[in-house]
């Protein structure tokens with residue numbers, strides 16, 4: 215019987231229930247820790263902020279969150295563990311790496327003096343270490359591998375990371391989730407991972423709702439992978455109205471068994487936060503852990519999408535993906 219690793223230990227797939235498949239309990243972009251004006255790292259305070267932001271999901275019946283924070287965005291599994299215990303929700307954490315322009319790559323680049331083949335091996339060994347022994351000394355094992363690429367290209371470091379993830383995924387049966395920049399390189403990510411031997415049903419191509427082309431969505435979907443509409447609420451990238459219209463079209467075409475919904479929200483962001491002009495702030499007004507339930511699902515229902523289709527996307531798909539069931 216397949217078990218799913220959470221930060222509090224393994225659970226049965228049937229216990230996952232309603233799942234948000236791409237959120238961040240806490241995260242920070244590299245460099246925040248070198249800003250003397252950043253708030254000091256106080257884990258207790260961080261946990262309290264996360265709990266305040268996450269508590270509203272309880273009323274919608276969310277049982278499980280997949281935390282998509284890779285190693286290099288200040289992932290903190292102790293925070294996840296405390297939040298999971300206090301809120302009584304399952305949290306599944308990730309191993310893996312962020313995109314080259316945005317993550318922490320200097321160390322590996324320097325270590326390998328540009329030899330990408332060796333970097334690939336070292337990344338693989340690192341992912342395997344976390345997947346088989348646990349993260350640091352915590353004993354907490356990741357349930358997914360998160361990898362990423364940048365805008366309109368997969369750089370050599372990102373290529374190494376995707377291939378390392380594929381190898382670790384095959385050996386441990388761990389599924390892979392990706393970050394695409396504005397939904398670009400989706401077909402290329404899928405092709406690369408599949409060519410390395412990962413089964414399509416063990417791959418989620420992320421942030422696909424960032425690319426408002428139906429043709430493009432289908433170009434990824436025909437490869438058999440999952441896609442995530444996982445940035446509802448970040449309306450300066452793509453308005454939710456556009457994401458919803460695109461989703462309705464895909465659902466009408468029968469793709470509900472390959473789509474997942476989430477928000478990419480961050481319970482506690484480290485550092486001082488981005489400076490945003492007033493008009494930009496309006497474009498993230500609805501961004502939260504509950505935007506899907508407040509705004510997106512009601513809009514889908516209004517457009518004729520059934521409860522069954524919604525449950526497929528929010529309950530069945532994350533469960534099938536994590537337990538490796540192909541259809």
Ligand SMILES: [Zn+2]
Pocket residue numbers: 236237238282478
């Ligand atoms: Zn994310």
